[in-house]
Amino acid sequence: xxxxxxxxxxxxxxxxxxxxxxxxxxxxxxxxxxxxxxxxxxxxxxxxxxxxxxxxxxxxxxxxxxxxxxxxxxxxxxxxxxxxxxxxxxxxxxxxxxxxxxxxxxxxxxxxxxxxxxxxxxxxxxxxxxxxxxxxxxxxxxxxxxxxxxxxxxxxxxxxxxxxxxxxxxxxxxxxxxxxxxxxxxxxxxxxxxxxxxxxxxxxxxxxxxxxxxxxxxxxxxxxxxxxxxxxxxxxxxxxxxxxxxxxxxxxxxxxxxxxxxxxxxxxxxxxxxxxxxxxxxxxxxxxxxxxxxxxxxx
Ligand code: MF3
Ligand code: CO
Ligand code: CO
Numbered sequence: 478x479x480x481x482x483x484x485x486x487x488x489x490x491x492x493x494x495x496x497x498x499x500x501x502x503x504x505x506x507x508x509x510x511x512x513x514x515x516x517x518x519x520x521x522x523x524x525x526x527x528x529x530x531x532x533x534x535x536x537x538x539x540x541x542x543x544x545x546x547x548x549x550x551x552x553x554x555x556x557x558x559x560x561x562x563x564x565x566x567x568x569x570x571x572x573x574x575x576x577x578x579x580x581x582x583x584x585x586x587x588x589x590x591x592x593x594x595x596x597x598x599x600x601x602x603x604x605x606x607x608x609x610x611x612x613x614x615x616x617x618x619x620x621x622x623x624x625x626x627x628x629x630x631x632x633x634x635x636x637x638x639x640x641x642x643x644x645x646x647x648x649x650x651x652x653x654x655x656x657x658x659x660x661x662x663x664x665x666x667x668x669x670x671x672x673x674x675x676x677x678x679x680x681x682x683x684x685x686x687x688x689x690x691x692x693x694x695x696x697x698x699x700x701x702x703x704x705x706x707x708x709x710x711x712x713x714x715x716x717x718x719x720x721x722x723x724x725x726x727x728x729x730x731x732x733x734x735x736x737x738x739x740x741x742x743x744x745x746x747x748x749x750x751x752x753x754x755x756x757x758x759x760x761x762x763x764x765x766x767x768x769x770x771x772x773x774x775x776x
Contacts, residue, residue, distance in 0.1 A: 487687035488663060492594070493728075496663060496689065499536070499588040500596030500726050500737035506530050506584045507598055507738075511745035514602045516576045520558040523582060524569035528555040537590035539597075539666055540583075549709040557583040557599075564654055564695050564703050564712040564720040576605030579615060581722045585666065595666045597691050598738035599724040602746045610698060611719055615747075617649040618696040618721040625674070625692045629727055629734035633684045639676030642694050652701035654720070657712070659691040662726055684729050689737070693724030 488496060509530055510523060531538045538555030545551030552568070559567035559581040560574070567581075574580060583599035601615050621642045628637045643653050659672030670682050674694040699718025706713065714720050728735040 488689070492663075495588070496594045496596070496728075497737055499586055499594040500598070502531075502534055502536055502588050503584045503586040503596035503598045503726075504738045504740050506586060507582065507600055508740055508742070508744060510582050510584070511600070511602060511747055514574070514580070514604060514746040516574055516578075516605045518574055520560065520567070520569040520572050520574065520580070523558050523580075524554045524556055527582075527584060531555065531586055532590075534586075534588070535590060536586045536588040536593070539585035539587045539595055543666065552710060557581070559583070559712075559720070559722070561719055562714045562717045564697070564714055565657055565722060566710040566712050568708060568710055574604045577608050577611070578604040579607065579611050579719065579721060580604060583722070583724065587666075592664075594664055595662050596738055597662055597666075597693075597724060597726050599693065599722055600744055600747050601721040601723060602744070604746070613649070614651060614696065614698045614719050615721045617646060617651050618694060619723050619748075621645050621674070621694045621696055622692055622723040622725060625694065626725060626727060626734055626736060629684060629692075629729055631684055631686045631729055631731065634679055635670060635672060635681030635684070636676040637678050637681075638692060639673040639681070640678045642692075643675035646694070646696050650698075652697045652699065654695035654697060654701055654703060656703055657693075657695055659693045659724075661688070661690045663689055686729050686731055688729045689726065691724055691726050693722060695720060695722045 528538055540552045541555045542551040554569045557566050558569045559565050579601050581601040585597045587593045587595055624645050625638045625642045628641050646653050653675045661668035672690050697714050697718055697720045699716040702715035703712050704715045726737045728737055
């Protein structure tokens with residue numbers, strides 16, 4: 478019998494193209510930010526860059542006013558800027574970036590601004606010249622994301638992603654933050670499944686063609702534990718060691734993965750070496766998906 482309804486979790490071909498557009502806007506925004514990162518600028522200036530660029534592209538910066546509850550104010554800015562020992566959810570403000578700092582900029586674009594799709598991507602940038610330990614951490618974290626992405630294909634398990642990331646991070650003397658995960662994303666910012674960045678292979682939900690989620694490992698140079706500031710958002714490492722993060726939004730395709738937030742080139746002030754070491758795993762400059770790779774036809 479002919480199936481009249483597609484599986485409820487899969488986007489139509491047209492919706493998938495809208496999702497791709499949201500993700501590409503987020504990727505372009507991150508590239509734009511990279512061009513502007515320099516010592517002496519404030520994190521508020523990063524916020525203004527992201528806010529203005531997003532509105533100019535008919536999108537809405539998803540962090541702005543997101544996530545208010547009875548116990549927590551909504552996020553007050555348009556992007557997260559997490560400096561040095563800040564693990565995630567740093568609030569842009571008057572802090573002046575100095576030479577040697579690292580700053581994660583986490584962009585989420587809602588396109589179109591009303592009733593649109595979310596694209597979510599982040600990178601950790603170097604402010605001026607990185608210290609050797611900062612460079613080590615940032616490179617390991619970027620590798621963790623790439624290695625996690627390389628696990629994605631139909632039939633793989635969520636635990637395969639987490640295991641690969643944890644194994645790499647710990648083999649390089651770093652630790653994986655446990656409290657925050659990747660997430661399903663589409664017309665909803667944060668949905669099922671949760672993508673843990675640690676775990677055991679062959680465990681957890683089975684990945685299926687058409688699933689869309691983020692992978693966004695937060696990796697610490699020291700211990701894995703975190704603390705929260707009383708602003709309701711800012712997360713720091715408990716031992717105040719450096720923390721880095723990279724994030725992509727990915728689609729499970731028939732033969733593997735399409736990195737929806739892949740970039741057309743290298744980020745400035747971040748990817749100073751071509752990401753050739755991981756060859757075809759690279760999501761920075763990876764090839765566009767081949768037509769047989771695409772999850773367009775959902776029938
Ligand atoms: N972009 C973050 C993520 O990767 C979420 C930020 S929520 C905010 O899931 F409110 F802090 F912006
Ligand atoms: Co995310
Ligand atoms: Co994000």
